[in-house]
Amino acid sequence: EKQLIMKWKGSLNRQGIEEASGAAYSELKRAGIEEKQCLAFRLTLEEILNIYLDGSCEGSALFVRCRKLFGDLEVVIRVNCREINPLEHEDIILGRLLKNFVIPPEYSAQKGSNRLRFVFTLYNTTFKNYVFTWKYVKQQKGLLLFSISAQLFSVIFGILAPIASAGIIRAYTNNKADMVLEIAGALLIISLLKNLFMVISNQGYNHVYTGALSALESDVVDGVLKITTGCIEEKGTGLFIQRITGDTSRIASGYNSIADMFVNILNYAGILIAMFSIDPSIALVTVVIVAVQVFVELFRTKRLFKDDRIFRSHNEQFTGLVGEMVRGHRDIRLLNNEKTFWEELTERINTANEKRLYMQKRSWNLKLFRWETGEFGTFAFIALLAYLIAKGEMIPATALIIYNYYSDISSSSLKTIGSFLDSITDFNISNERVCALLTSAEFPKEHFGNERLDKVRGEITFEHVDFSYDTSVKPGEGRKILQDMSFVINPGETVGLVGKSGCGKTTAFNLITKLYEPDAGKVLLDGKNIKDLTKDSIRGNITVVSQSPYIFRMSVRDNLKLVKPDLSDDEMIRVCRLACIDEDINLLPQGYDTMIGEGGVNLSGGQRQRLAIARSMLRDSSIVLFDEATSALDNDTQARIQQAIDNIRKDRTVIIIAHRLSTVINSDRIFFMQDGNILAKGRHEELLETCEPYRNLAMMDALEENG
Template identity: 45%
Template sequence: MKWKGKADSRGISKAVNLAEKEAERYGVEEEQRIRFSLSLEETLLICRDRYGEMAGVSLRMRRRGRYLTAELILPESPDGTFDGVDTPMAGLLKDWKGERRRGQDRRIYTFRLENTRGDLLRFVWKYTRPHKGWFFLGVLMQALLVGIQVAAPMITARVIVALTEGAAEQILLAALSLLVIEAVANIFSIACNRAYNVVYNKTLTLLETDLVHQALRISTRCLDRKGAGLFIQRLTQDTSQLATGFNTLADLLSQSIEKIGILTAMLILNRTALAVMIGILAIQTVIENIRTHRLKADDHIYRNANERYTGFVNEMIRGAKDVKLTHSEDAFEDELVRRITDANGKRMRMQNRSAVFSLARMEIGSFGTYAYIAMLVALIARGEIMPAQALVLFNYRSGIGVSAIQLIGTLMEFAKGLELSAERVMAIISSPEFPKDTFGQKHLTCAQGEIRFENVFFSYKRHLPGLSFGWVLKDMSFVIHPGESVALVGPSGCGKSTVFNLISRLYEVNEGVIRFDGADIRELDAESIRGNLAVVPQNPYLFQLTIRENLRLVKPDMTEEEMRTACRMACIDQDIEAMPGGYDSLIDEDGVNLSGGQRQRLAIARALLKDARVLMLDEATSALDNITQAKIQQAISNIRGERTVITIAHRLSTVVHADRIMVIGRGGVVDQGSHQELIGRCPEYRELYEAESAVLNSENGPTVF
């Protein structure tokens, strides 16, 4: 990428945008791109301040092996370079290495790219290697096919010569040879396809399994930021391309060997014909190389746009009911059309640019065919070759001319596509751009269920050093004892659900320590934390499986009696038994064929079935009627003392009998105690109580908890 312009606002904006897009094309991580863009913009702004808006600057970006360099050429400074500039962003400029050359001040910024082509091929081979026996069988069958395809034109020429000479025996012998060759070629072809299909299916299974395994371990913060569309595209489209990787490469390489065999035969027959053929192919290959190089860069941009479109479609379908209820169909349709138009526009630009190079390649091929025929006529006229040899040479031209260039184009295009898909899948599996949940090595053999927060600070957004705002939790400390029933109350947005997210390590604390049974949860393994937690969220997600299968997810070895007992405790057993399929009834996507109360009760049954030491309920009874809620509360009361129970509630009537109520506010614990204690001494709790009492009084008459 090359850019040259002025250091005015328009030029700076254009340079930064072009540079960031180029970095994105080469798969540079988002954080690195942002840092680079900021430092580039700051450098150009300094240039403008020193030399004025008419100062000429240029930028060039290119890849060199494992590195992508951005070279910025600035006007030469009479008093030195920018190293001593006092600016708030000066820290960013240290990444630019300065040098003077040919009277110019040059600044070079270097990105270290994650993977080379060798790394990408080794990555794909890791999944193909377990099935290398089938793979090499396919390669062997294809190699035999190559030999047959090289020999076939010579036998065809013998048939034609025999026809012209009227030699019946030679005609029959040559024709029989062709028949046998065709039959053997068909057998080899079927065997080759069979071997490659086995490799494809087994490789795809391994690849998709590994990708899902890694995707489920990506940090929640990263999942929130990236969205679903990115993962859907990479799990379906990119894995399929990688699974065919070595199969297709072997196929394309075997075809390449076939073409080399034909060129060798041409060398034996006539060197002049070979030289002309190679000259034509060389020109077309250069054009094809340029086309595929540009195609990969454009394809990277298109796939990113397509991910944004796919992610939006996924969200729109999942939220279709809310879209209709809010009467925002037009707004969603406009946004969807904008994303579709953007993605298809990028695809159209990619295809148009590719078509221009393809047209140039085909025109050269057409001209080359006529030149080749003219050369053969000249060779026959001079007596250098016989007509039969000319026929064989022309057959070779027909077999290698157009198809060879198509093969080269396909090989280059596929290699670029394979490289891009490998980069995108490898990013999910191993790139710092997709950080994974990390757990310690310590294991709790017999968990008790004590939760302790010690001076915990947390923000969902990155905390800016030196600034005091942005914390959801600020210096929060408390202890929940084993077997205790504790309720968290407070206004919306005060951080109650955040406490649950931190206990279950969906997010990491910024400062402070959370302890589980005295151990820092960062030192515990996943089983010690999540294996001892059962969480019922406010809006539980039910999978598109049967009721039995949804319950079995938390306890694969559950018995029929355990399943029915958990459902009976959650007051959902009668609803399930009334369904046509009973426990084998299929739940529609996200449980849309169940009422809100049924979804919550089924989620409670799932949590009870897990039999974890800590049960966390996040507004888990908000969609239940009073009678069912009373039954659920009784079921939870029955297990008090056996498990630690933490409940988030807006309806204070559901938690007044908890062992302890903690009032959350201002980023910490405002007060804690029993219902009666808090009514007497905590203004925040009393305000919540009086507000709820007023609502209940207006609906049902005076109410006392």
């Protein structure tokens, strides 16, 4: 068997990454793998490690091991002694590695099943996670402290209770009824106080929990709104919904657990001290019995941690599809493909649930093991007490107190350790996932410059712009959507943009608004590179009426108020008239107060666009980008939209993407796009004369319009 093993240890920083990937490169090369392959591997490894570095684990201990057998390349990467898990990052990392790294045939397994295993793990330790969350909890530091103290009191009363119970039994056996009553009274007070303090502390924790959760959730939502469009589109909704709604609450409850655990540890310490003062040997035996169980418990949660992450990433895929099902329910019905959709969904449901079942199965097996060990421990403990009583070294009452303590530790306390470890596992995974949303390079944020443009004249310039949506390929490779595109649009000009479907018109808009950034070249606004401008300077001055505008599930009025919170009725009606939508709105059951369905479902395509035009007029910006709906509109609606556009044209720079030439015939200039570039610019008449493809387009258009 041909085998190659490479190991590298060092520190996770830029230099370490360079060295590690360099070492992997030369090792693979020495094994006789093609230069190109080695290089691909090196680059991918570098990229992966950089993702972890950007996840702020600078200086962590890094360990890389590549092992190569026939047809089986195994790369193990450990950061801080933890392996990096493949499944979580399957799509981004493994996918990229598989794309770049083709296993040479001489290494492929005999059965033709070459396997590439990639083991990857988390970069954050529990402690780091607590540091991350602390800023949300610390706003209620006082309350947290108060709750912990209340819980402490409850613990102290809990330690006193067994002593009192033993006293009662002793009094019974001695036939002292009055003493029984006295001690029972004391026990009553102890128990009442214990419960009272417990509830007080829990109420406090609930407040801390709620406060921290709200702060965290709103922070995460804020973070998600900053993630680039490209990334959100690539990842899909499920991931974001799960992380914003589910993982945040797990993080908050993780904090409660640690407070709980802190008090519990004090409880055990108190009980052990009490036991120790009665009989050291017994205390020692207890420590051993408990330690064994804690060890098993730790082992269980370590496994649970791995399994749970796998389960959750599958669950995300399920939720994502559910979201699409709800949003796309019309299309699903009309395509008559409920069945296929249902099958796909069922498959995802089954996979996710199988992962959960597997996780629970392993967890229960280990729980069973722990319980059974515990039972043996109890047996040994009772036997020891019996032995001591028989030898006359202990009186039964003392044995009873000790036994009470023991059962307290071994049952309830171990259960809390178990659930504590469970919620810490939960906490860590959730933290990792939420933290990634906020800080990791896997979720890039939009970046803006800090140059401000207060009054925009409205000049838009493209200088040799190249663009491709595919970020996984290196610049210069892959399909380019825009290629060396250059133009200048003057302030106040109206430009029509026409060209075949898919030629990149909407894409050009996406670059002007900086939803995406060019791979090469520059986009300028009033002569300033938009890379250097602030967000408000760009998006505050550009209004887009998109091809399929999103109307929110609110009343018509609220949809408009979203843009201008202090909107008056007069102004609202004025813009709706200008946008030629006023009449349509008045026909709705409750006029301006009619609720619009999700995504604007109870409006027609043309109405939706006109409402979006009204929305855009409220912004009163100096640049308007209008992306005409692709769906063919009837002549009347077309004329209304035309009118609406003419109403906004005055004193503004307007770019209109049109699918019918009639929409743009009156523009100052028309740009004819083809294959990601502008083939010709000019007035309609000029283009008819000079540009053959444009002439063809005009002819087709005329044919269509005349039926």
